[in-house]
Amino acid sequence: MNHRSNYIGYAIARLAQSIVVIALAYTFTFLIINVLPGDPITNMLLDPENGFSPADIEPIIAYYGLDKPVLEQLWIALSRFVVGDLGISLRSNLPVSGLVLSALPSTLVLALSALAVALVVAFLLAFASQNLPPRYGQGLLRLLPAASLSVPAFIIGIFLIQIFAFQFGLFRITSPNSFAATAFAAIALGIPVSAQIAEVLIANLDHEARQEYFSVARSRGLSRFELFAHHQFRPSSLPVVTMIALAIGELLGGSLITESIFGRTGIGSLVQGAVSSQDYPVIQAVVSLAAAVFVIVNLIADLVYPLLDPRLRTRNRGREPLADEPLVDTEAVAK
Amino acid sequence: MNMPYTIDLPDLLHVEGLSVSYGGETVVQNASFALKKGQALALIGESGSGKSTIAKAVLGLLPETARTAGRISFKDRNLLELSDRVFRPLRGRSIGFVPQDPQNALNPVRTIGAHAHESARLLDLSGRTAERTAIFETLELVGLSEPERIYRSYPHELSGGMLQRVLIGLAVLPRPEVIVADEPTSALDVTIQKRILDLLSRLRSSLDLSLLLITHDLALAAERADSVVVLKGGEVQETGPSSRVFLKPSSDYTRKLQNDVPSLNPFRFRTAERRANAGEGTGDPFIRVQSVSRIFDTGDRQVRAVDDVSFSLQSGRTHALVGESGSGKTTLARLLLGLDTPDSGAITVNGQRVHGRSTSALRDLRRDLQLVYQNPFTSLDPTWKVKSIVREPLDRYAIGSRQERDERVHEAISAVGLSEDLLRRRPAALSGGQRQRVAIARALTLRPKMLVLDEPTSALDVTVQAGIVEALFALQERFGLTYLFVSHDLSLVRQVADTVSVLRHGRLIEQGPVDQIFENPAEPYTRLLLESIPAANAAQSAAAQPGYARLSLVKTA
Incomplete structure (x- = not known):
């Protein structure tokens, strides 16, 4: 019955789960890389094209424990991963964690501004879908999300560059980190995500408008705006929290492509370089990082949800309402 | 407290020639009636009668696609034109x-x-504190004893009865002149229903409210309203003081309605001979339930859903389990069907134990025990044709040749009084009553010895319900079926059952022949249940007294 201790218990359980999932994701990536014939790092080191001398190779083999069984290697890697040591890049000989940390801010800025674009556009569309009179093209507007969903982000990106960089000269692709270039990259990345959120939001708003409590609230003489804000939008917006969590994953994945279109450096260019030069520690680190971000964002969504939806705060939903008036009317019995 | 009916009261709400249509479909046709100040008027009708549409028209809540004609006058204004x-x-x-x-x-x-x-804002008070005081007062007025706690609660933390009190409170808080109540108690248990209706009656006189009551229940309307408007298919069948309409109905439809309401016709189906022998049995009972308990663990505590219940049922008879929600009646039915296992006690069907058998042995037993579900709108697969639905049990048990199965399907479908050309249709093309007959036919194709009927008519209108009950009696007569009838509707139970077990919170309160339980209930809870049935008989006798056209209200605490 104590809601707060219930919630704390729930939070701890979810946190523990998340840590396990991240560790599993790391292990899984590690094993996939190692399932390939031979041990990839040794193969790469022994490739004469790469020009490593035996003297270079020995300390690397010792560092990763490459002469030991795979499970032991995994143990070595995992125990380093836990303390934040992601290994040494084979190509640049720098710590992977440093490479990731320097690439991360640019990608984060892009992904978060894209999320902001997605939310603003989605909420504007959803608001208009309910409050724009039909004769001002409400029907057309409701088609927009589906239409923009069917256009991939990179096409939007290419169009934006073509029109705003080349035609109007609003930004230059030679300085990809300028404010304007970042804004357009964020729009390219955010539009498809906004379409997804808008679709769910509009469907929910329509659903709420058909709920009995909506017409009952109307019968209490509420204004259009109050009705929309309290009885339509508020309950409709709860699933958007989950949508945002899922969108973050999509934004991270999409930002890799958008980065290359807009010529930005970031995690995208890092992983591209790592794949082409078989820099396994970097690949391993980026995949694990992506998994970790996804898990953490979903964890946050799960922890926030009960705070927004009171129905999730009580554990015995519906089973134990406050004691109702006694069923047997003592007076009726006495008669 | 009861004001004598006087004809001179002014009209507060006057509906004249109201028609409402959607697209080409007219749902209300030329309806006229008047609600007088301080009076209660009931709109009675079944689903599709247009009663809720009229209510929405009065509230101005019709969807924009609705076309209206006529007039709803309220304070010299036509509400339809606003x-x-x-x-x-x-x-x-x-x-x-x-x-x-x-x-x-x-x-x-x-x-x-x-x-x-x-709601409180509509009172134009100064500030939230004043509003809070008004809210707490109103919550207390509607019988909620801890207004501060209710004020802080979310809807899911309150029971249905409490929520309805809250909603009544929200409606009366701004001191309106008219309350439109759309089936305000049909989702509630019978004892709660009575309390809510009492509350509405009490508030009506203390706050001088007029009440437009929408209901499908003729007896309830007779008990609670001064005048009634009977609707069918969007047209008014008759209008008048409730006592007159109730005692001397002038339209065929009202007479049919009166004939089909179970509480007015307790002896419609069971013959006097059958009633006299209700409690007697010969030989071993078909069903024997011995000290059965079922406990559910909800984490924090244990809920005794069924607590030491015993009863037995002779072959060819009907036993009813009645109780309010949470009484354990549905759990008991599930235990009997072997869908759930009791924590203690034993159930035998035809001398065979239901539990502790292999899956295939249970399957054989289930051939004799078939279930008819509560809601025919969800119990039939909408993508299947009626023929496949009814034949499915035969296919599952691999009975006979294809031709023999088809013959059995035809036999079952005509046994429930449906014509064979329905076999090619899908459920969506059937009415609620037809759907429930299909569900019964499906249960019959295996030629079971017994049917478990879980609230088989609660989703249906009373006139449709009467047809289903009639069909069930004919089937029992013809095939010697045994019925276990699960219901919260006491009047219906009195019509259909020979014996009854009254359950409450999983416990057996009282059981015996139906007439004995209904006429001489031994337990206070049974008496309370019976008193909560809208009192048609009391209404009749009250109406017969000169000087009072308004039917007496049941006194409240």
Whole structure:
């Protein structure tokens, strides 16, 4: 019955789960890389094209424990991963964690501004879908999300560059980190995500408008705006929290492509370089990082949800309402 | 407390020649009636009668696609002509609304207090503290003893009865002149229903409210309203003081309705001979339930859903399990069908134990025990044709050749009184009554010895219900079927069952022949249940007294 201790218990359980999932994701990536014939790092080191001398190779083999069984290697890697040591890049000989940390801010800025674009556009569309009179093209507007969903982000990106960089000269692709270039990259990345959120939001708003409590609230003489804000939008917006969590994953994945279109450096260019030069520690680190971000964002969504939806705060939903008036009317019995 | 009926009261709400249509479909046709100040008027009708549409028209809540004609006069204005902007100040302030299903009538993510302030604001008080005081007073007025706690609660934390009190409170808080109540108690248990109706009656006289009551229940209308309007298919069948319409109905439809309402016709189906022998049995009982208990663990505590219940049932008889929600009646039916296992006790069917058998042995037993579900709108697969639905049990048990199965399907479908050309249709093309007959036919194809009927008519209108009950009696006569009838509707139970077990919170309160239990209940809870049935007989006798056209209200505490 104590809601707060219930919630704390729930939070701890979810946190523990998340840590396990991240560790599993790391292990899984590690094993996939190692399932390939031979041990990839040794193969790469022994490739004469790469020009490593035996003297270079020995300390690397010792560092990763490459002469030991795979499970032991995994143990070595995992125990380093836990303390934040992601290994040494084979190509640049720098710590992977440093490479990731320097690439991360640019990608984060892009992904978060894209999320902001997605939310603003989605909420504007959803608001208009309910409050724009039909004769001002409400029907057309409701088609927009589906239409923009069917256009991939990179096409939007290419169009934006073509029109705003080349035609109007609003930004230059030679300085990809300028404010304007970042804004357009964020729009390219955010539009498809906004379409997804808008679709769910509009469907929910329509659903709420058909709920009995909506017409009952109307019968209490509420204004259009109050009705929309309290009885339509508020309950409709709860699933958007989950949508945002899922969108973050999509934004991270999409930002890799958008980065290359807009010529930005970031995690995208890092992983591209790592794949082409078989820099396994970097690949391993980026995949694990992506998994970790996804898990953490979903964890946050799960922890926030009960705070927004009171129905999730009580554990015995519906089973134990406050004691109702006694069923047997003592007076009726006495008669 | 009861005001004598006087004809001179002014009309508060006057509906003249109201028609409402959607597209080409007319749902209300030329309806006229008047609600007098301080009076209660009931709109009676079954689903599709247009009663809720009229209520929405009065509240100005019709969807934009609706076309209206006629006049709804309220304070010298035609409500139908008002724009939403002009109508809005009337909502809540002048016309309040109490909805049908309290569980869905409040926004689940807002507190009761947040809802209440929306109503309280219409009082134009100065500040939130004054509003809070008014809210607490009103919550107490509607019988909620801890207003502060209710104010802080979310809707899902309250029971159905409490929510309906809250909603009534929200409606009366801005002191409207008219309350429109759309089936305000049909989603509630019978004892709660009586309390809510008592509350509405009490508030009506203390706050001088007029009440427009929408209901499908003729007896309830007779007990609670001064005058009634009987609707069918969007047209008014008759209008008049409730005592007159009730005692001397002038339209065929009202007479049919009166004939089909179970509480007015307790002896319609069972013959005197059958009633006299209700409690007797010869030989071993077909069903024997011995000290059965079922306990559910909800984490924090244990719920004894069924607690030491025993009963037995002779072959060819009907036994009813009655109780309110949470009484354990459905759990007991599930245990009997072997869908769930009791924690203690034993159930035998035809001398064979139901539990502790292999899956295939249970399957053989189930051939004799078939279930008819509560809601025919969800129990039939909408993508299947009726023929496949009815034949499915035969296919599952691989009975006979294809031709023999088809013959059995035809036999079953005609046994339940449906014509064979329905076999090619899908459920969507059937009415509720036809669907429930299909569900019964499906249960019959295996030629079972017994049917478990779980609230088989609660989703249906009374006239349709009467047809289904009639069909069930004919089938019992013809095939010697044994019925276990699960219901919350005491009047219906009295019509159909030979014996009855009254359950409450999983415990057996009382059991015996139906007439004995209904005429001489030994337990206070049974008496309370019986008194909660809208009192048609009391209404009749009260109406017979000269000087009072208004039917006497049941006294409240």
